[in-house]
Amino acid sequence: AQKVTQAQTEISVVEKEDVTLDCVYETRDTTYYLFWYKQPPSGELVFLIRRNSFDEQNEISGRYSWNFQKSTSSFNFTITASQVVDSAVYFCALLYSASKIIFGSGTRLSIRP
Amino acid sequence: NAGVTQTPKFQVLKTGQSMTLQCAQDMNHEYMSWYRQDPGMGLRLIHYSVGAGITDQGEVPNGYNVSRSTTEDFPLRLLSAAPSQTSVYFCASRLTGTGFQETQYFGPGTRLLVL
Numbered sequence: 681a682q683k684v685t686q687a688q689t690e691i692s693v694v695e696k697e698d699v700t701l702d703c704v705y706e707t708r709d710t711t712y713y714l715f716w717y718k719q720p721p722s723g724e725l726v727f728l729i730r731r732n733s734f735d736e737q738n739e740i741s742g743r744y745s746w747n748f749q750k751s752t753s754s755f756n757f758t759i760t761a762s763q764v765v766d767s768a769v770y771f772c773a774l775l776y777s778a779s780k781i782i783f784g785s786g787t788r789l790s791i792r793p
Numbered sequence: 794n795a796g797v798t799q800t801p802k803f804q805v806l807k808t809g810q811s812m813t814l815q816c817a818q819d820m821n822h823e824y825m826s827w828y829r830q831d832p833g834m835g836l837r838l839i840h841y842s843v844g845a846g847i848t849d850q851g852e853v854p855n856g857y858n859v860s861r862s863t864t865e866d867f868p869l870r871l872l873s874a875a876p877s878q879t880s881v882y883f884c885a886s887r888l889t890g891t892g893f894q895e896t897q898y899f900g901p902g903t904r905l906l907v908l
Contacts (some may be wrong), residue, residue: 724900730896
């Protein structure tokens with residue numbers, strides 16, 4: 681069965697601290713995609729990154745970085761030098777079987793000034 | 794492009810009432826889907842469509858109907874609303890139904906309260 685686990689329900693850090701959001705997934709498919717989405721207090725879902733199952737190369741985009749490890753079925757997201765605007769709920773998602781997607785329960789990140 | 798649009802933004806229903814949540818996209822995307830988001834839970838897939846005339850059930854389809862008569866529109870119908878359907882509903886689309894390459898775009902959401 682497919683599953684996405686975000687064990688961290690809530691995280692609170694002080695501005696400028698680094699923070700890592702964990703995502704662990706389960707799937708029997710050999711071809712799949714992993715995503716991270718951000719949901720700010722305004723409620724919309726914002727796409728952050730997509731990674732396919734054959735590409736374990738880590739990615740950095742500004743203060744954001746992602747670490748994909750198939751050996752541990754993890755796709756973790758790190759924010760460096762966090763800012764108040766990073767406060768949001770972050771969702772990890774797994775796309776499998778061509779058209780099915782399952783989301784984790786989300787991690788609420790609060791950045792304190 | 795307007796992207797993915799949803800109407801209404803907010804709706805209050807009484808138990809047993811019916812209504813349709815509208816979703817439209819102007820990106821010529823084949824794949825469209827509906828999710829519900831409940832407190833403490835991630836998004837759960839209700840129904841999806843891989844193209845006009847084709848729909849299929851997701852994880853939580855009971856109590857909802859969909860149809861896809863055009864590429865642009867994918868309405869979600871609640872035939873007899875129940876308090877358990879109180880939720881935030883998101884519509885999403887991506888370019889194709891079978892490819893893994895595309896980004897999925899989400900609408901702004903519809904907040905539904907069933908009394």
